[in-house]
Amino acid sequence: MRRIPLIPYLLILPGLVFLAAFTHFPALLAFWQSLHSTPRGRRPATWTGADNYAAMLADPVLMKVLWNSAIYAAATIPASIVLAFVMALWVNGRMPGRAFVRLAYFTPTILPMVAAANIWLFFYTPGFGLLDQVLSGLFGLPSTNWLGSDRSALWAVIVVAVWKEAGFFMIFYLAGFQAVPPALAEAARIEGCGRWTYVRRVLIPLVAPTTLFIAVNALINAFRVVDHIFIMTLGGPNNATNLLLFHIWETGFKYWDTAQASTLTILLLVILAAVAAVQFRLLERRTYYR
Template structure:
């Protein structure tokens, strides 16, 4: 009896310590997911009880041109912003990890976009992209090149948004790379310099393999951000022109809060979660033999 109580007390104490986190996790993660699953399988109209509709909401997604357009937009958006942000963050971290005068100011300059609220940053870039008085068109006009309506043209609106995302996120990911670089022991650095005098060879064969866990973490977070960063859409484009800048999460917001179609929005939510889970699983699977934790 004494032995049982001795064993159970730490377990009870541990569960009590975990209880607040478990309650919050259940209330704000698992319960909303369960609610989304239930809502996606039912249709609901004002004043009418919910009716079971099965997979009809998901089948409707395949015939929804706006959803398919948003899916294509998000694919290209992630395909460009994720690798460019990660490579730029790595390059900046390698640069500011060296010893030189003004290194602290350069780190601050790289990290400053990260601490700006997304809405404030979007308003700054709105001035850059303005068709008549925008900074970019003013610079182009100074050299005799006609400006463009960057946010009003189907061909340029998505690349313009990609530039903002890369500018905003590269400094954030730089911090993780910088921390990982500083965790490499001086003995490993000295051994690498002795074995390989070439800086490029040391980068490929020593530094990048040691940074593999950080790279995996950064890539997964960059991919998630590519599907959830929509604040600037409210300020800059609102999905236009002609849905050329509509992303999945912004379309989900419109369906849920603008069109008040909760069932369809729940189906969109589950599709978005499934896409993110699939992409993350593939990243972990492909990197399982290349990522080694020390």
């Protein structure tokens, strides 16, 4: 019998201990806690089966949160993908001031989300903010409380997310364009096909893997990044900007309802797992084409 080497296990052990302690174990613990009541004072947690799930699904706030998260994802993902593509297309070609333009697109990515959110909070301020000044100064529109109204708050937050992300995704498209054979552009030019046709028929299909990669990342970010909510709206007004992870924080650390927060965590994990599964399927199918 071949001897099983001991060394690789020893090498992996330290890393895996930390991974298990802060990823695998808490995920299982969240499931366990979601099946129990929240321990309060002297009262220990008791088995409640699926009660927490029933309560979660009956909660109108959660429905609002899921709807917000869906709109947030459905708006930020395509918007940042399209902008990233256009930005990359522009700075990929030669033009005056190209380095500056590229820098301008990428800079928001480097900024901490908390700082960016504060800057945007100022930008949106009714009366003082630049947005209001431009709109009332140039077009004579009345002052608007963008973050204070149910109808515009979520969109105001979405704009910040797109602004922060698009430049980051741009660099992946720039990398993707490097891999497109120059002969194709040459051929397109000889055939006399216009720039738009070249982009639509050649470039977009060829960078499809990049688009998939960006889409998955944007989707994960849509569920994972809620820093700006803390600064700009705290989920308000009337839960208009409450997103799933923020709702988990609120339930767990404001109301200290561990059981309900765990149930919501499981919901988030299921969503992330579904994203992973879809990504896996798409990647697999793509290899058939190769």
